[in-house]
Amino acid sequence: MSDLSAQKRLAAAVLNCGVNRIRFDPARLSDIEGAISRAEIRELIEEGVIKAATAKGNSRGRARVRAAKRSYGHKKGYGRRKGTAGARNPSKSQWMQRIRAIRTTLREMREDGSIDRRTYRRLYRRAAGGQFRSRAHLITHVEMITKGRVE
Known part of the structure; x- marks a missing residue:
């Protein structure tokens, strides 16, 4: 050869x-x-x-399992932490998660007729201003509006 x-x-x-x-x-x-x-x-x-030949890669399987375990409470003690609480879960990502949930809920309420367009818009602006702590807080607020207790 x-x-x-x-x-x-x-x-x-x-x-x-x-x-x-x-x-x-x-x-x-x-x-x-x-x-x-x-x-x-x-x-x-x-x-x-x-x-x-096709390129060989390193499997991400073990890394995914590790990340999944971490996400539900395993190995999250003080000794494992490197960054501050704000670095590990930034306030911006918390806000994004909260506002997306609130806006989705508002949209659903408008579509199923729980709130009218004007109320939707008013609540949308208030959500953007940070009036609601959570989705549950928004829902209780809407319930109080429908009962006539709040403006």
Whole structure:
């Protein structure tokens, strides 16, 4: 068997990958041996004689399991913490989570007829101003409006 390292190097350059990923068709080694230019290598690649093996990656499975365990209370004690409370759960992300839930609830209430368009708009603006602590707070406020206790 002849040395095909030059062809492997050219194929790697054409396919934009590492030399170790280049695979040759064993039945066509004589054709590959004759290919000494990039153009000839490109032709063999188009014919499917030369291929690049798929890149191997590192599995994220273990990392996902670790993250899932952390998210429901495991290994969250003081000794594990590096950042401040504000760095670990920033106030902006807390706000985004809260306001999205409130706005979704408002939209649903408007669509099912619990509140009219004017009330929706008024409550939407109040939510943006930070009047409601949570979705539950908004719902109790709407209930009080419908009972006539609040403006």
